[in-house]
Amino acid sequence: MTYTEILTRLVIVVPLLLLLGTALTVGFGNLKDGVYNFPSRMRRISPYIGFVIATLLFNKVARDFGPEISRVLDWNITGLIYNLEGSFVSHIQFEHSVLIAYFSFTYIYLYVFILIFPFSVYLTLEDQKPLRILSVSFVVNYLIGITLYILFISYGPRNILEAQEFMYNFYPETQTLTSKVNSNTNVFPSLHSSLSMTVVVLSWKTRNRYPRMIYLTVPVAFSVIIATMYLGIHWLTDVVAGIFLALISVRVAILWEERRGKYAGYVPERIKSIWDPDIKQNKNTD
């Protein structure tokens, strides 16, 4: 399979999963309502979505200058991590074609799914607080992650042959995809783990509104986290750090949510009216 083929499959499979997942979580009634109100809700949340996209773009740019800085600092922590945790990852690598197929599918398809899924669910809500907290926690996750990527050089267990690289051996084309998104010297922390964990935490916090959400996010996040190690890409240390990162990011996002009223005052009404249709009536939207 080639890189374009895998990309095409991604673009077909993930939206289908999202549709199914969202429908199961919110119910068809809310789903219809969500689709109908999508334009206005999207408009209101656009500054936050804008920040998320800007962060992703910054990530791309950082991948150009980041490695130079990493090299100058020369803080290579690979050996340190290995001396700390030893061969843990290789011990969980029971080789079986079904496991390899499942976790490879998870690492790519289910991961992209779980990143977009909470946005899709929360857009069916009139109250945009969950969307705001989700966006900010993603941004914080990324910014801290990128900073750590730049500061440290960290190769994964497969790069010192402490683990086999199942996915890259069986599905070589996946490496073309992953190498476009990240470098093999940035395994610490595991953003796969931190972002998946963030989604789990948020689905727990919104369990009153959508109690079924957690039944989807927990197994998927758990699979993603195991996949990062089963495929030999990350150390346990990276996963643990990722989980901490998730908790910190959500905390920061909640802090921002509590304080945002204060800062909202600084934004001129004219600017706010771009995304806030109620602003002319001087009404707060939530």
Added chain:
Amino acid sequence: MSRDIVDRLTTRRNLLRDLGMTTLAGGLLSSSGCLDSLDSLAEDSSQEASLTIKMPPADSDPAAVRIAKHLKENLEKAGIKVTLMPESYGSLFEDVLIENNYDLYVAEHPGGIEPDFARTLFYSSFIEEMGWQNPLGYSDIEVDELLEKQMEETGYKRKRTLEEIQHLVVQDNPLSVIGFTDERRAVSEEKFTGWLKNKLHTFFSYLSLEKTKSAQDAETLEVVLSDNSPTQDLNPLTAYRNLNRTVIELIYDSLGKWKDGSIHPWMAESWEWHGKAKEGLSIEVNLRSRLTWHDAEAITSDDITFTYRVFKDMTPETRKSIPAPNFRQFSSLVDSVEAIDMTTARIDFVPCSSKIAKLALTIPLLPKHIWEKKAVSEEGIGSGIGSSKLTDWDNTDPVGSGPLMADSVSKNTELRLKSFKGHFLNRQNLNGFVNRFGGKPVFDELIFNVVPSDAVAVEDFMKEGRGDMTGTSLEVKDVPRVAKAEDLRLIVDSTQSFYHLGFNNKRKLFTNPRFRRAVSQLLDKNYIAENIFNGYIQPATTFLSRTRFASPKYDWEGRDSELPFAGENGTGEISEKEAKQLFRDAGYKYNDKGELLVR
């Protein structure tokens, strides 16, 4: 010198060293005077031995990682703590060749067909005029003298000198040669043929390819690489790996080219020798008429003098980039260079044989009109200041005079070269050596595609008809993928590159040759050749193993002749007892926890 004199000298040297150590220890004992201070000497100054092994990551070189892990396992049996530190090639070579910031490393040395390459590797830093530190920090005055001597000698005399050098160096073991690589590549015979005429991914290989009968209108040769360095840096001064060097050679021509054991006139139409080897030969080189650079500027003898001055000037002030080691070897042969007329230059050499002097003619010529702008000033060249700017430049819009010119570079993705119509190979009345390559290469475009792994190279490119050849040597584990493909052929070339374990001879632990020798006996070269390389490597004891100057003392007979593996040969396994005995014999002690102690 006859062999037994060498043996005696060697024994004498070792004896002196041993005596030195004992006298020092004895001196300490006698001066301490009382038992208390003896105890405190033993306790306070001893530490558990620990070291770091650096090597490329498995994505770049899994064999190097395996060798490092094999060594780590056995070092740990010997009570030494080991940390593995994978580093990208750039970082690794910077640490090793420039910063000397390492304990041990495992990597491939590009080697050389002319044994004079050993001079850059082992020539000590004090005597070396240009100040380039040999990466291992090895220094031995006797070896230095012999290295200088072999430069001037020829024939049997030179062979004897080179053998002596090998005996001294192998015994001292500043590095441990593991083996000479056989490179493995996949080719598709659909569009092009002639793959067996030369070793693949070399200048003459690309020039000797022909189109197949069914693809007479093929215009593009596509080469797949699983290493992005040729797209990162096209600076001839910093091509420290063979992969990049070949690409540079396609773009930058030189006065002469090496092929089949001798150096032939290439950009030079002819040359004449003057003087004596003992006093320093000189050569008068005549450029071919009307040669031009890729940007149509004329090539003159000013470019020759400029180039040789730049290469001579490569000093270690260039901390940011890694100077190409072989060019330093060649430029150290040149004493001075002068333009005689527009197309003639005279190069004066230091005392050395003509065979060695000619190596200097293979340096790529640089266009003065472009490179002098990069230097501080004309005075800058010759003082080191100007030159450091020249190596910091990645030159991704190179202007050379080679048969191929750069069309476009997309870092980490691809490098496109197109044929240079103004090259002299397109002329009608060629004679001599160059006549064989008239009109070559047969393709108009050469594209190097970078992919993340050899698996992708074979599965997604070669098998899908999107590549004619893999430029980088395939990882051992991916070689079977080629066998499974019907339209692809596996070609294995023996090379001069050798894997080795390098010691930082300037660091405390490794200044002691007995320690180095003990460590080397923890390496099972047979096990490495069979299990790590699946036979695609020829284990060796000497760095000149693949030349005709290899000392017969080191013919490979199933084990390293000087430092055989101290465990069970071929299994890579050694018992703790055997491992520790190696270091005990070398004079080291262990604490109660079984950790090796060093002062």
